[in-house]
Amino acid sequence: MKEPDSIGNEKKPMIVFAGRSNVGKSSTIRVLTGKKVRVGKKPGSTRWELMIDFGPITIVDIPGFGYMAGQSKTKIEETKTNIVQRLENWSDNLIIAVLIIDISLFRELYEKWSNRGEIPIDVEFYSFLSEIAPNVIVVANKMDKIKKRILHNEVDFLQTKLKEASSSKTPIIVLTSALKREGFSDLVSIIDDLLVQQGLDKPRWAIT
Numbered sequence: 228m229k230e231p232d233s234i235g236n237e238k239k240p241m242i243v244f245a246g247r248s249n250v251g252k253s254s255t256i257r258v259l260t261g262k263k264v265r266v267g268k269k270p271g272s273t274r275w276e277l278m279i280d281f282g283p284i285t286i287v288d289i290p291g292f293g294y295m296a297g298q299s300k301t302k303i304e305e306t307k308t309n310i311v312q313r314l315e316n317w318s319d320n321l322i323i324a325v326l327i328i329d330i331s332l333f334r335e336l337y338e339k340w341s342n343r344g345e346i347p348i349d350v351e352f353y354s355f356l357s358e359i360a361p362n363v364i365v366v367a368n369k370m371d372k373i374k375k376r377i378l379h380n381e382v383d384f385l386q387t388k389l390k391e392a393s394s395s396k397t398p399i400i401v402l403t404s405a406l407k408r409e410g411f412s413d414l415v416s417i418i419d420d421l422l423v424q425q426g427l428d429k430p431r432w433a434i435t
């Protein structure tokens with residue numbers, strides 16, 4: 228795969244932001260780092276991984292798995308396989324995997340996949356990331372798209388389904404809206420704590 232934007236030092240501990248297409252991976256990295264990473268309205272905006280050298284760590288933005296606007300099914304499958312392989316290759320340096328989920332769509336997609344007898348892709352990826360990374364943080368993004376009174380239910384549903392998938396661990400879930408820049412102080416403090424536990428410095432996050 229071409230790496231036109233890669234400038235990172237792969238030897239530093241890595242935090243990878245993974246998730247389905249269009250869930251807000253790049254938007255979240257933008258808020259956290261202040262870097263103008265490419266964000267788009269259509270799924271498939273990030274075509275190659277982008278390594279951001281960010282103080283003590285490297286932050287990695289990767290393409291989303293699943294539907295990508297204007298790409299064939301074969302190409303989409305290829306991208307997913309590629310992401311899985313790259314994540315496996317990085318796993319020695321991978322210190323945190325952040326799985327971003329669109330909380331406004333999670334239940335609907337979960338039910339759709341389950342009804343077809345398939346493992347919902349977010350859940351499949353959660354299990355995969357839990358195997359290859361020592362720490363997984365689940366970011367339930369786009370919370371601004373959900374009515375406040377049902378938000379709690381949706382998060383419970385997510386928590387239950389993730390726990391079923393990887394029963395050994397209680398998932399860490401953080402609610403965010405990258406659009407409204409909400410929930411980021413919680414996310415940053417969880418990441419910072421994990422880094423400090425590993426004897427690393429805290430990065431200078433762009434959020435205040």
Ligand SMILES: Nc1nc2c(ncn2[C@@H]2O[C@H](COP(=O)(O)OP(=O)(O)OP(=O)(O)O)[C@@H](O)[C@H]2O)c(=O)[nH]1
Nearest residue numbers: 248249250251252253254267271272273291405406
């Ligand atoms: N309402 C709402 N929209 C958001 C939020 N976060 C991101 N978006 C929008 O969702 C779209 C996709 O955002 P990206 O950050 O490009 O998503 P991505 O996960 O990097 O997508 P790919 O690179 O295509 O996999 C853009 O139109 C964003 O403005 C959010 O918290 N709330």
Ligand SMILES: [Mg+2]
Nearest residue numbers: 252253272273
């Ligand atoms: Mg992106």
